[in-house]
Amino acid sequence: xxxxxxxxxxxxxxxxxYALVALGFVLLIRSANIVNFAQGEFxxxxxxxxxxxxxxxxLPYALALVLAVVLMTVFGVAFAWITYWxxxxxxxxxxxxxxxxxxxxxxxxxxxxxGPSPQVLPGLFDGTGFLVGNVFMDSQYxxxxxxxxxxxxxxYLVFEKTMVGKxxxxxxxxxxxxALLGIPVVAMIFGTFAYSAALGGLxxxxxxxxxxxxxxxxxxxxxxxxxxxxxxxxxxxxxxxCGGFIIGIVETLGAAYISVPYKDAFAFVMLIVVxxxxxxxxxxxxxxxxx
Amino acid sequence: xxxxxxxxxxxxxxxxxxxxxxxxxxxDGEIVALLGSNGAGKTTTLRAICGxxxxxxxxxxxxxxxxxxxxxxxxxxxxxxxxxxxxxxFPGLTVRDNILLGSSNRPGxxxxxxxxxxxxxxxxxxxxxxxxxxxxxxxxxxxxQMVAVARGLMAKPKLLLLDEPSLGLGxxxxxxxxxxxxxIRERGTTVLLVEQNANMALSVADRAYVLEAGTxxxxxxxxxxWNNDQVRMAYLGGLAASA
Numbered sequence: 417x418x419x420x421x422x423x424x425x426x427x428x429x430x431x432x433x434y435a436l437v438a439l440g441f442v443l444l445i446r447s448a449n450i451v452n453f454a455q456g457e458f459x460x461x462x463x464x465x466x467x468x469x470x471x472x473x474x475l476p477y478a479l480a481l482v483l484a485v486v487l488m489t490v491f492g493v494a495f496a497w498i499t500y501w502x503x504x505x506x507x508x509x510x511x512x513x514x515x516x517x518x519x520x521x522x523x524x525x526x527x528x529x530x531g532p533s534p535q536v537l538p539g540l541f542d543g544t545g546f547l548v549g550n551v552f553m554d555s556q557y558x559x560x561x562x563x564x565x566x567x568x569x570x571x572y573l574v575f576e577k578t579m580v581g582k583x584x585x586x587x588x589x590x591x592x593x594x595a596l597l598g599i600p601v602v603a604m605i606f607g608t609f610a611y612s613a614a615l616g617g618l619x620x621x622x623x624x625x626x627x628x629x630x631x632x633x634x635x636x637x638x639x640x641x642x643x644x645x646x647x648x649x650x651x652x653x654x655x656x657x658c659g660g661f662i663i664g665i666v667e668t669l670g671a672a673y674i675s676v677p678y679k680d681a682f683a684f685v686m687l688i689v690v691x692x693x694x695x696x697x698x699x700x701x702x703x704x705x706x707x
Numbered sequence: 708x709x710x711x712x713x714x715x716x717x718x719x720x721x722x723x724x725x726x727x728x729x730x731x732x733x734x735d736g737e738i739v740a741l742l743g744s745n746g747a748g749k750t751t752t753l754r755a756i757c758g759x760x761x762x763x764x765x766x767x768x769x770x771x772x773x774x775x776x777x778x779x780x781x782x783x784x785x786x787x788x789x790x791x792x793x794x795x796x797f798p799g800l801t802v803r804d805n806i807l808l809g810s811s812n813r814p815g816x817x818x819x820x821x822x823x824x825x826x827x828x829x830x831x832x833x834x835x836x837x838x839x840x841x842x843x844x845x846x847x848x849x850x851x852q853m854v855a856v857a858r859g860l861m862a863k864p865k866l867l868l869l870d871e872p873s874l875g876l877g878x879x880x881x882x883x884x885x886x887x888x889x890x891i892r893e894r895g896t897t898v899l900l901v902e903q904n905a906n907m908a909l910s911v912a913d914r915a916y917v918l919e920a921g922t923x924x925x926x927x928x929x930x931x932x933w934n935n936d937q938v939r940m941a942y943l944g945g946l947a948a949s950a
Contacts, residue, residue, distance in 0.1 A: 579818070582804050583811060586797045593795040596757060597862070598783030598812030 421551045423672050424665060429557035430626075431664020432564035433459075436619040437641035438648070438656035439571060440612035445651045446588040447608035450500065450511045454519035455616055456638015462488050462617020463629040464526055467535045477538070484621060485614050492613025496606050519634070527631045534628035537621070560622045567615070568657055575653065584608065636680070640667075643687045649700025658698060662686065708735045710866055710897050711756070715765035718748070718755045718921075725751045727921040728765070733866065738888065738898040740908040743918035749901040750792055752918070753868045756899075757789050758782050770865055783812045788864035792871045792901075794855040798844035802835055805843050805854050809861025828857045832887075849880035856887060860896070867891065870901045885911055909933065 437455055444452045465487050469480035499514040539556035546553050575581035587594045587604045595601045620633065627633055641656075644663050648655025663683045670682035690697065711733040718726040726748045733739045741749045755763050758779040767775040774782050783789075788809070796805050807825050810816060816824075829836045832853050838846065843854060852872055859867050869888065873881040885907050891898060892911070902908035909915060909929040916926040917938050925938055932938050 579807075579811075579821075582800065582808055585800055586808050586811075589797040589799055590795055592759065592779075593791070593797070594808075594811075595779040596759075596783055596789045596791065596795075597808055597858070598780050598814075599808070600780055 418550065419672060421549070423668050425551050425553070426557060427665030427668035428661055429554075429560045429664070430623075430668060431661035432560045433619045433623045433637060433660070434641045434644045434663050435657045435660025436564055436567065436622075437616050437637050438644040438660045439568070439653065440615045440619075441641060441645050442651055442653055442656045443571075443584075443608050443612050443615075445645075446653075447584045448500065448504075448605045449588055449591075450508060451515070451642075452612070453512060453515045453638065453642075454495070454499070454522060455612070455641060456636070457519045457522040457634040458488065458492070458613045458616025459620030459623070459637045460526060460629075460631065460634030461491060461522060461613075462620035463537065463624040463633060464530070464535075465617065466537055466621045466624065467530075467629055470537065471535065477540070481540075481621060485618055488617030489610045489614045491617075492610040493606055495613060496609035500605075500609070519638070523631050523634060530631075532631065534630040537624040537629055539625040540622075556622075556625050563618070563622065567618075572653065640680075640683050643683050645697075646687055647690045647697055649697030652697065652699040655697050655699035709733075709768075710735045710770060711899065712768040713752070713756070713765070714767075716752070716755060716767065717764045718751050718760045719762040720751075720760075725760075725921050726755065726763075729918070729921070729923060731916050731923070731926070733897060733899050735865075736892070736895065736897055737913045738892050738900060738911055740905075740912035740915040741899065741901045741918065742905045742908060742915055743924070745903075746920075747918040748921040749918055750870055751921075753789060753791075753870050753899070753901055756782075756868065757787070783862065786812065786862060786865045787868070788812070788859040788862035788866070789868040790855045790859040790870060790872065792874060794848075794851040796843035796846075796851055796854055796858075799842065801840050801842055802846070802854050803829075803839040806835075806839075806857045806861055809858035810863075812862045824861060828861060831860075831890075832857050848875050849877070849883070852876060852880075852884055853887070856884075856891075860891065860894075864896060866897045866899060868899050868901075871903060872900070873902060873904045873907060881907060 437459055440455050440458065441452065444450055462484055465484035466480055469475050469483050470477055495518065499518045500511055503510045503514055540559045541555040545555045575584065583599045584604055586599060587601050591601050619637065640663050641660065644659030645656050647662055648659030663686060666686050667679050667682045671679040709732050713729060713731045716726050716729040717724060729752060741752060743749050751760060754760050756767055758777055763775060765775065766773065769785060769787055772785060774785065803825060806828055807821060810821055810824065829839055835850065835853055835857065838850060843851065846854065872884050876884065881904065888898060888900065888911050900908055900912065909932060912929055914926065914928055915932055917924045917932065925935060
């Protein structure tokens with residue numbers, strides 16, 4: 417039991433990464449009403465942009481990080497232009513298939529360029545951390561938690577308290593009506609893709625020093641972030657955050673107390689349990705209530 | 708002064724032409740009713756004006772600007788508001804936020820001014836005041852219609868398009884809705900009203916157009932239409948009109 421606080425700290429930190437990527441999922445569900453299965457690859461792309469800028473070009477870490485996030489923003493717009501825009505009026509399924517195709521393409525592009533060997537990136541700070549009681553606060557894990565908390569708070573404020581956030585919600589709920597009110601629907605959707613990609617990219621950069629940078633990082637994070645969405649309630653911002661934390665904690669505790677090789681399975685066991693007990697997720701609304 | 712001029716408007720869906728060379732005008736300060744049976748092309752006319760019908764030809768001039776072919780949001784920013792059939796509120800947003808979003812066509816307005824405008828709108832619709840923090844999906848049909856009209860008025864429109872505002876409402880609520888339409892005119896807003904309830908529509912309108920199968924059957928002042936046998940029998944109900 418003495419390990420529990422340390423494991424919870426690690427679990428919350430890893431869960432923060434899933435929460436950030438899950439937030440990207442939710443934003444696109446809420447603004448464009450689509451599920452982007454390449455969301456995990458956004459994390460992989462962010463990490464590889466960082467490899468190019470920091471390890472390849474030798475830029476200072478902070479500058480490389482800012483540029484990588486900016487590049488991810490531009491990448492998000494290009495992604496929307498290619499995978500979403502031509503199919504926007506054809507329903508959800510073609511867009512979902514398009515994002516799955518893009519995910520496969522991106523992973524293989526990286527594989528062809530960098531090969532299967534993992535790349536190494538340093539953390540945000542040089543120091544290794546400090547002790548609080550008997551919990552070692554690793555600086556990278558702590559940075560992930562702090563950045564996630566700040567971003568989540570900012571996103572909540574934007575969505576709930578600003579006109580832009582309300583316009584995004586309106587666009588998600590009824591795109592035609594939003595346009596009738598004069599809301600620039602296209603800009604709203606492309607902006608969401610850009611922010612979503614930046615968020616995913618940042619998650620990839622933050623987790624890179626812990627997991628290493630490899631092609632598989634995208635699929636692993638993406639699938640767990642998707643599971644976080646389902647656990648929290650599809651399309652719910654608080655749900656995505658809590659779902660991310662739950663998966664991070666469950667898989668860390670499961671790995672420590674049950675089995676390391678089955679670490680990834682715990683997230684999906686949790687997903688199955690939630691679907692059986694509460695199919696709408698922790699924060700989801702029952703469909704009947706929406707009618 | 709002509710605020711809206713529609714000339715030779717033809718609109719087509721996959722099934723064929725819905726509007727076949729429609730002409731109509733709306734003058735500044737008027738309430739103009741668009742009447743006709745189901746499928747006559749009333750709603751399509753409003754949707755074509757707002758840029759929501761892909762295959763249209765002819766001419767639509769609004770406040771001197773040719774708007775045919777313009778994007779829907781750009782047309783809204785010319786201060787043309789549309790309260791569509793079925794209310795189309797944003798169900799996951801509150802009454803207050805739904806009303807606030809009506810101002811989206813005026814992006815430069817300060818936050819404090821918008822708050823004052825929403826408060827003023829809630830004064831104009833006092834029934835909505837206690838419901839302002841309720842989610843739109845929890846409202847009754849009549850309450851939803853009030854919110855939809857309030858949202859339309861938040862655009863401070865030169866022209867308000869109202870599509871079937873009485874649809875699905877009880878008689879007392881319908882009377883309340885039409886009282887509000889009269890009050891909107893008193894505020895100086897021009898209204899183009901599509902309505903199946905021809906009796907109520909003619910009671911508030913300055914002029915009316917009657918459509919049939921996508922073409923104009925007849926137009927004129929309400930008195931003239933009340934006395935037109937063809938219109939009276941087809942759209943106004945013989946007994947009610949002769950009363």
